[in-house]
Structures are given as C-alpha cells and as structure tokens.
Amino acid sequence: MNAPAPHDHRRLGRELGLFDTDPLIGAGLPYWLPDGAVVRHALEEYVRDVERRAGYRHVYSPVLGKRELYEISGHWEHYSDDMFPPMEVGGEQVVLRPSLCPHHAVVYRSRSRSHRELPLRVAELGGMFRSEPSGVVGGLTRVRAIQLNDAHVFCTLDQVADEAAAALELIRRAYEVLGIEPVRHRLSLPGPGGKYVAAPEAWERATALLTEVLDRSGLPYEAAEGEAAFYGPKIDVQVADAAGRESTLSTVQIDFHQPERFDLRYVGADGARHRPVMIHRSVVGSIERAVAHLVERHGGAFPAWLAPVQLAILPVSDAESPEAEELAARCLRLGLRAEVAEPGRGTLGARIRAARLVPYQAVVGPKEAAEGLVALRLRDGRRLDPRPAGEVLARVEDLVAARSPELWPAG
Known part of the structure; x- marks a missing residue:
C-alpha cells in the first residue's frame, strides 16, 4: 500500500484528534472525536444558514423505510446491490435508506400543492447508508454511514x-467561503451496460436542461458516459485529494422519474393537475467527504470559523493564570x-509551537494581566501590539461571524 501524502486526511485527522476508527464499530464507520465534531458542526451550521437564506425549508426524515418505498422510487431495482439487506420488523421488510430523495418525495405529497408554492425547496442534513465493500472504505472519503447535505427542489418545467x-x-x-477549488465540472451521462431507467425522452430532456445550465454558467465542463444516476443525468463538481485522486463532492441532478413513480402533482393556474420536476442538489455532498477534503486543503490550519480551537490563551506564568481563565470565559x-x-504544559515557546494551527494566540504576561490587554499572535506569523481585550475579542468575533478567510485584515 502506498504511503499517505503529507496532507492525507487519514493521517492528519488522527494526529489532530478529529476522528478515529475501531474494529468493534467496524470498517467504514469512523467516529468523530470532540475537535472533529466541532468542525463538522460548524460546517453543518454554515450549510443550513446558506440554504435557509436561499429559500430552502429544512426537514427531518427517518433513516429507515419499508422496502416498498425503494421499490417505488426505483432504488430496489437499480441500486439494491449497494444497499444493506432488509430487516424483518413486525412482518414487514425495513431497509436502511441509501438516499434521501424517496423520503422527500413523500414529504412533498403529504398534502396537496398549488403552483403558487413552487418552487418548493426541501433540504435536510440526513443519514444514509451504503454497503461499500471492505476493500474500498477508508478515512472519511468512503464510508458506510453517511451524513448527506441533501436537498430537492420541486418545480414546474419552466422553472x-x-x-x-x-x-x-x-x-x-460555498466553495469560495470554504477555500475549495474544483478540478473540473462533469456532465454525467448514462453509459452502455448500466442499470438506468428506460425513459429516453426524459433523459434527453434532462440532459438538454443541464447542458443549458452549464453553458449559461460559463464553466468549462466535459461529458462522461456511465456516471449518471440511475434516474437521470447530473452535473458533478469534482475535487482531488492529497494524492491527486478525483472524486465527486457536489451534484445537481434533474429527475423526471421519481415524480412520476410517486405520482406527485400540483394544481396549476388552469385548475388542472400537473406533474412537478424534481431537482436533486447537494452543496457540499457528504459531510464526511467534505471534512476530509477540507483537512487536506488546509493541512489542518482551518479558517478561523471552522477551527476546533479559535483562540489559544497562553499565560506567561502561573501568576497570570486567573486573568487567562477570565479571558477564556469572556x-x-x-x-x-x-x-x-x-x-505546566511547557515553556511559552513550546506552547506557542503546540498551538501553531490555532488561528489566534493570546499571550498574557504581567503587563497584559494588570492592564486588561492582549498581545495577539496570528497563525501566519504576525504579531499585534497589545490592545484592550474587549477590542481584540470583538474583532475576532466579527471575523468569525463573517466566516472571513482572513485572520486579521490589514488596515
């Protein structure tokens, strides 16, 4: 097996105490340690915030469903090889879901819909499960229990x-804020021999719409056969890991299949019942893969708003410890x-080196403790003159709240 790259998230993630694995839990089932949970939570809150501002409504849905649900959606026919086996519960077969879209289709049809409600944007950070072979799982990029940033837009054809x-x-x-650089955009199409829904007209229409979207965006892209979802074509946003291996992080998909299978309808302006179109989209894909990419992209030196510890407070001696603790409480x-x-953790220099990935380091010496000042060191090596603690914390708070990529803008 090849040695991991210097910024391989599997090595860094364990060194930084972000996640780990255990044979008792199983392959492809990492667990999150406290610092990793902080990064994950910050990322999830960011995604929820941008979705809410874009007009999405968030829901929760169960990670289980009856086998019949996935038979209707088409997953059982086209995707069952990647699903966990059914469980017998109360005389019924229940399945761990491989996708959230059938549940969101049920959310849509939970009551009658009018054209005035469309587009209806339904989002969820939800769990799903894939029966990945043991030989391909590893770290956070290929796992069996996935937390997916998923959403489905139900709209009219002209929307x-x-x-x-x-x-x-x-x-x-989102990629701008997170510092993610895609390596390419891909128009993923069906290929020979795949398990695809047999609906040539729907495939042709969906492909034409996605091509229009890509052309309008001005982004360079390439078509790839054999990479489509079983129900429709998609736009895949591709990223590369520390070893140069490419994977899909985000997607936009157009689906005419599931609205028909679930008999989804809305009442149009003409008073007649019409079929909506379903758009699948994920801003950052699975949280696991997104965090893996961010670990490698930043080498563990996360933007301040994502960092597990944002401010390391370093009293010069025990005499300044009370003021340091009060600063932490603030x-x-x-x-x-x-x-x-x-x-007690070592010399001041050793403690500064140990906190090298922390965005801000506040050194508290006798002068700072006596006058309520903070001498701030930035991760990029800059040192700021001692300033009132309130002023420093307010500035850091503003930068974190704005999710700024800059530690301390000049000026």
Whole structure:
C-alpha cells in the first residue's frame, strides 16, 4: 500500500484528534472525536444558514423505510446491490435508506400543492447508508454511514433551468467561503451496460436542461458516459485529494422519474393537475467527504470559523493564570472557542509551537494581566501590539461571524 501524502486526511485527522476508527464499530464507520465534531458542526451550521437564506425549508426524515418505498422510487431495482439487506420488523421488510430523495418525495405529497408554492425547496442534513465493500472504505472519503447535505427542489418545467443554475451558483459561493477549488465540472451521462431507467425522452430532456445550465454558467465542463444516476443525468463538481485522486463532492441532478413513480402533482393556474420536476442538489455532498477534503486543503490550519480551537490563551506564568481563565470565559460568552495553555504544559515557546494551527494566540504576561490587554499572535506569523481585550475579542468575533478567510485584515 502506498504511503499517505503529507496532507492525507487519514493521517492528519488522527494526529489532530478529529476522528478515529475501531474494529468493534467496524470498517467504514469512523467516529468523530470532540475537535472533529466541532468542525463538522460548524460546517453543518454554515450549510443550513446558506440554504435557509436561499429559500430552502429544512426537514427531518427517518433513516429507515419499508422496502416498498425503494421499490417505488426505483432504488430496489437499480441500486439494491449497494444497499444493506432488509430487516424483518413486525412482518414487514425495513431497509436502511441509501438516499434521501424517496423520503422527500413523500414529504412533498403529504398534502396537496398549488403552483403558487413552487418552487418548493426541501433540504435536510440526513443519514444514509451504503454497503461499500471492505476493500474500498477508508478515512472519511468512503464510508458506510453517511451524513448527506441533501436537498430537492420541486418545480414546474419552466422553472427547472433557473433553479438548477441557482443551485450551481450556491455551490460556487460555498466553495469560495470554504477555500475549495474544483478540478473540473462533469456532465454525467448514462453509459452502455448500466442499470438506468428506460425513459429516453426524459433523459434527453434532462440532459438538454443541464447542458443549458452549464453553458449559461460559463464553466468549462466535459461529458462522461456511465456516471449518471440511475434516474437521470447530473452535473458533478469534482475535487482531488492529497494524492491527486478525483472524486465527486457536489451534484445537481434533474429527475423526471421519481415524480412520476410517486405520482406527485400540483394544481396549476388552469385548475388542472400537473406533474412537478424534481431537482436533486447537494452543496457540499457528504459531510464526511467534505471534512476530509477540507483537512487536506488546509493541512489542518482551518479558517478561523471552522477551527476546533479559535483562540489559544497562553499565560506567561502561573501568576497570570486567573486573568487567562477570565479571558477564556469572556470568549465562551461571545461564542468563541478558546483554550488556556497553562504554564505546566511547557515553556511559552513550546506552547506557542503546540498551538501553531490555532488561528489566534493570546499571550498574557504581567503587563497584559494588570492592564486588561492582549498581545495577539496570528497563525501566519504576525504579531499585534497589545490592545484592550474587549477590542481584540470583538474583532475576532466579527471575523468569525463573517466566516472571513482572513485572520486579521490589514488596515
């Protein structure tokens, strides 16, 4: 087996205490340690926030469903090889879901819908499960229990192109904030020998719409046969890991199949019942794969808003420890994640080196303790003159709240 790359998330993730695995839990089932849980939570809150601002409504749905649900959606016929076996419960077969879209179709049809409600954007950060072979699982990029940033837009045919384009733009803006650079955009099409829904007209229409969206976006892209979902073509946003291996992080898909299978309807302006179109889209894909990519992209030096510890407080000696603890308490009240590196952990230089990935380091010496000042060191090597603690914390709070990629803008 090849040695991991320097920024391989599997090595860094364990060194930084983000996640780990255990044979008792099983292959492809990593668990999140406290610092990793902080990164994951911050990413999830960011995604929920941008989706809410873009007009999405969030739901929760069960991770289980009757086998019949996936028979209707087409997953059982086209995707069962990648699903876990059914469980017998109360005389019925229940399945761990491989996807959230059937549940969202049920959410849509839970009551009658009018054209005035469309587009209806339904989002969820939900669990799903894939029966991945033991030989391919590893780290966070290929796992069996997945937390997916998923959403489905139910819309009229004449709204499809605009909604798909808006989803692609949402992905672009999120990548800017997260510091993610896609290696390419792919128009994923069906290929020979695959298990695809037999609906040539729907495939042709969906492909034409996605091509229109990509052409309108101005993004370079290439078509790839054999990479489509079983129910329709998709736009895949591809990223590369530390070893140069490519994978899909985000997608936009157009689906005429499931609205028909679930008999989804809305009442049009003409008073007649019409079939909506279903757009599948994910801004950051699975949280596991997104965090893996962010670990490798930033080498563990996360943007301040994502960092497990945002401010390391370093009292020069035990005499300054009370003021350091009070500063940490002030950070907590402001919603900042701070940790005191006590003198017992080593020399000041050793403690500074140990906190090298922390965005901000606040050195508290006798002068700072006596006058309520903070001498701030930035992760990029800059040192700021001592300033009132309130002023420093307010600035850090603003930068974190804005999810700024800059540690401390000049000026």
